Amino acid sequence: MNIETKFNAMCVGKNESKTSDGKTTFYTLAIVQNGQAGNVSCSPDVYDRVLSSGQPIETYDFTGVYRDGQYKGFRIVGAGEAGSLIGGSAPQSASTGKGK
Numbered sequence: 001m002n003i004e005t006k007f008n009a010m011c012v013g014k015n016e017s018k019t020s021d022g023k024t025t026f027y028t029l030a031i032v033q034n035g036q037a038g039n040v041s042c043s044p045d046v047y048d049r050v051l052s053s054g055q056p057i058e059t060y061d062f063t064g065v066y067r068d069g070q071y072k073g074f075r076i077v078g079a080g081e082a083g084s085l086i087g088g089s090a091p092q093s094a095s096t097g098k099g100k
Contacts, residue, residue: 001069003066003068004064009060012037012056013051014030025044042076050079061082063076
C-alpha cells in the first residue's frame with residue numbers, strides 16, 4: 001500500500017551519492033519545515049528540479065509517498081511551485097511514485 005501526502009517545505013540543499021561499486025545512485029534533499037530539518041530521499045527528477053535556479057534556499061510544495069510493502073520508506077516524488085497547494089493539488093513531476 002502507498003500513502004501519498006502533499007506538504008510545503010524549504011529545500012536548503014541536495015546530495016547525490018553512489019554505492020561503492022558505482023551502480024546505484026541515491027538522491028536526497030535537505031528540507032526544513034516548522035523549525036525541523038532533515039534529509040529525505042527523492043526521485044532523480046525531483047533532485048534535478050529543485051534548486052535549479054541557483055538560489056541556495058527555495059520553498060516548494062512537495063508530494064511524498066510512504067511505501068508500506070516489502071521495502072518500507074518515505075520518498076519525495078513530486079515538487080511544484082510554492083503555493084500550488086492552495087486551492088488545488090500540487091503539480092506533479094514526471095514521476096508518479098508508482099512501481100518499483
